[in-house]
Amino acid sequence: MKTDLSKKSIPGYNFAGIEEKWQQRWGEAQLYRAPDKPSADNNFYMLVMYAYPSGDIHMGHFRNYIIGDAVARQQMMLGKEVLHPFGWDAFGLPAERAAIKHDTHPQVWTKQNIGVSRKTLQKVGVSFDWSREVDSSDPSYYKWTQWMFLQLFNKGLAYQKTGWVNWDPVDKTVLANEQVKDGIAERSGAQVEKKELVGWYFRITDYADRLVDDLDTLPEWPDNVKTIQREWIGRSHGLEVDFVIEETGKKLPIYTTRPDTIYGVTFMAISPEAEILKSLNLDSEYTAKVAEYQKKAATRTDIERASLSEDKDGVFTGKYAINPYNGERVQLWVADYVLAGYGTGAVMAVPAHDTRDFAFAKKYGIPIRVVIHPDKNTTLDVDTMEDAFTDYGPMINSAQFDGLTGEKALDCVSEYAEQKNIGRRKVNYKLKDWSISRQRYWGCPIPIIHCDKCGLVPVPESELPVVLPRVESYHPKGRSPLADVPEFMNVKCPKCGGEAQRDPDTMDTFVCSSWYYLRYIDALNDKAPFDKEKAAAWMPIDLYVGGITHATGHLIYFRFFHKFLHDLGWVSTAEPVKKLFNHGMVSDADGEVMSKSKGNVVSPIALCDERGVDISRLGMFFTAPSEKPVQWSDDALSGVEKFIVNKLYPIISDYRGTGPDLKCYFKSGSLPEAEWSLYIKLNQTIKRVSESFERLQFNTAIAALMELVRDYNPEVIKSDELNDQVVLKTIQMVAPLAPHLAEEMWQLAGFEQSVFKSTWPVHDPDAVIGETINIAVQVNGKLRDTVAVAVDADQAVVEQAAEASEKVAKHTEGKQIIKKIYVPGRLLSIVVKS
RNA sequence: GCGAGAGUGGCGGAAUUGGCAGACGCGCUGGAUUUAGGAUCCAGUUCCGAGAGGAGUGGGGGUUCGAAUCCCCCCUUUCGCACCA
Structure with missing residues (x-):
């Protein structure tokens, strides 16, 4: 791929040699070495x-x-x-x-x-x-x-608990919620199972509010990421109400975001995994049924549960709960559409105003009671309802709360609960604490020692790191491979000096x-x-x-x-x-x-070997703006390759060696027309390229550079200074995109310092608009002609020019002109009556 | 199902705030040069039409002198969430 630059003694474009040369020199010069402590601003x-x-x-x-x-x-x-x-x-x-x-x-x-x-x-x-x-x-x-872990531990933000975890049966380890999508493990592709296991957690939920609220302080983050994070954290405001188990008088708290429907509760539902279930003392005729249901629910994966969303099922426990608002007695069911890990693991069910509860009630013939109406004049009829009505509306059949709507209703019902001490306002999150234990070998050891006497003892900071031992066998067995390495596991307790054991788990790599x-x-x-x-x-x-x-x-x-x-x-x-x-x-x-x-x-690497790094980079940049997906094809390279080899690189042979002051601007009138228009093109390009960089839209930056190089014709340029400014500033603008090529050209132009030590060009604000501009002329909104006028022409001049246009006259002749709208520098819009 | 974004030539994509749609490039067509062309150069390339002209940014409606851009409805598509009570 040699270019004939015979007119001057400039070597052809040999990308491999250029790349190697500059990578070596940049390395020697430590061009990318950041200062240890930078100036603050x-x-x-x-x-x-x-x-x-x-x-x-x-x-x-x-x-x-x-x-x-x-x-x-x-x-x-x-x-x-x-x-x-x-x-x-x-x-x-x-x-x-x-x-x-x-x-x-x-x-x-x-x-x-x-x-x-x-x-x-x-x-x-x-x-x-x-x-x-x-x-x-x-x-x-x-x-x-590990030090970070200990800081969290010391603040009570790292803790151990037994909980239901996502178990990856292929990789044989626990996964965080963030690593599971639709019940499938992101890495291994396995169906995730539920397992009750001891593990370490970080109390990220303590930071949930700040993680949500501070998104508002990030104007330069994309909205979709902020939205995704908000939804993932899933903050909701609601009321926790203490229902009471009839038989024992024990409290059965539930969380609801719809306190205004509380008079519509006709049953309660508990998650099969909920703790409370164990303390219910079921009668013998129900124990087996409930146990069987629990077993069935446990074998179902999350997706199966979700996919069955149309068909809700559950079993009656034989127990009843009392609604503290009206003293009503409602059946207590176990249903796997209730999630154990959210709220209290139990819900109040309001079939009339919740789709899930509605489906469930229909299936089991549980009563439905309407307590919200769409508006004052519309009433709902239980017998003809085909689905729950879940919008807000005035409360009815709700004692003293009748007539209240929306925000006000939520407020009053919540207020009542707090006064009577039967409930409290509560904020809930979908976000769960971050599960960080992994039962695998290749990870960061958890710096905690388990001592029978002292409990969980942090490894003293002076003894960090807890080094991951080199072991021969680390095949997954379902428990951490480190557990089988006695030299690692057995230690003295840092507190009491007694026999103790290290934690066998390693940390999630997201730590x-x-x-x-x-x-x-x-x-x-x-x-x-x-x-x-x-x-x-x-x-x-x-x-x-x-x-x-x-x-x-x-x-x-x-x-x-x-x-x-x-x-x-x-x-x-x-x-x-x-x-x-x-x-x-x-x-x-x-x-x-x-x-x-x-x-x-x-x-x-293959691409860069074949076509050169700079061409590959430019090809990738040029094919789409950075935020859009790219379907890569080598075809994308042909345009930029021609540009570099045939157009851009050769301009170095047009450099006249004046070494111009790049900060010096030309004055209007100091250059002949052709040269002045090139000067304008140069400055327009600087402006466009700089703006493209700000938006990371390198495709338009390259397009602008292509136009500049296309319009650059050294044969008509008499001013050596101008000629050399164009050449040098073009090199500078292309430098961040095609660094080796630019550096080579910069050196050929005689510079000893790197182009990256030079100053990014700033456009001359007086030279981005030409002497004459084209003004579009519309008649009744349709473009009829464009007229060229001086850049400082006022409306009258533009109108005159427009009138002189035959194409415009054709559409205005004999018609009454109602008004003229002039957008300075852009267009003249003439409105006529036909 | 809910939420957010996107829809522009044969293709990738341009078009700061409503103001000349299709920049730049690929591809394609024609021409020049050439033994040759998967090289280079020149011209053309949204569609219909010989032309004048007309239509045109997923479809339909609206606001406006003027809409790819704003509003409403629909279609398609990408992404996120998906029983969160």
């Missing part, structure tokens, strides 16, 4: 999600990282001190699985992959500061993950990724996870680029960690990230997600 923290080292990076990573790279490089040119680090999310199940498959050790496998992936990233010229690289599976890192962005700031610190002052200077992250898949997982977890660290005084900001950007996914030409099993993976 002139820094930019550019973060991309760190990578799971599975083999090599793929096109999705490539896209993600070149977006971040373009921003980082432009920020350098804007004079910012830039932190652009990278690292490895190195613990986790896939490493274990792959290691088992290849009969190697997870650590070996992981380190190998890190080596390969790092090399690829360096090869594609991403401007990471590798001196800050982190590896979450390295003791120097996970020492501090590791909840604070990695802070470690980058001070990656080599062995006295603390990071230095507070350095963090205060760099934080918050100015831009975080990643895929949307993390909206309910990582992006909630790490906000939680950050807030916790904020409370401890370790970080100065309440939120970690100022601007979040989700790039679109990369799929193959048929729209299929690229995966090894499908064999449709396009390797960025």
